[in-house]
Amino acid sequence: MSTVTAAAPAPERPLPTPTRESQPFWEGMREGRFMLQHCAACGKVRHYPRPVCPHCFSMESSLPRCAASPRPTSRSANACAWASNR
Numbered sequence: 595m596s597t598v599t600a601a602a603p604a605p606e607r608p609l610p611t612p613t614r615e616s617q618p619f620w621e622g623m624r625e626g627r628f629m630l631q632h633c634a635a636c637g638k639v640r641h642y643p644r645p646v647c648p649h650c651f652s653m654e655s656s657l658p659r660c661a662a663s664p665r666p667t668s669r670s671a672n673a674c675a676w677a678s679n680r
């Protein structure tokens with residue numbers, strides 16, 4: 595008599611809830627494009643997408659643009675929350 599145990603189902607991963615600022619990012623990812631929000635005042639990238647620029651505190655943003663490399667060349671994992679102190 596053998597005992598076969600079924601593998602436990604993988605836990606469900608929560609899906610991100612798009613916000614007004616992050617909606618273009620997630621739509622781009624769905625289409626295979628890496629879209630980044632840019633500040634309309636200073637031109638710097640805002641990632642993660644958010645309403646206020648962490649560099650100049652402007653609330654104006656330009657339409658997201660495709661990053662220079664549409665394909666990621668490496669993987670990364672965030673061990674802590676992103677902080678912008680630059």
Ligand SMILES: [Zn+2]
Nearest residue numbers: 633636647650
């Ligand atoms: Zn800015």
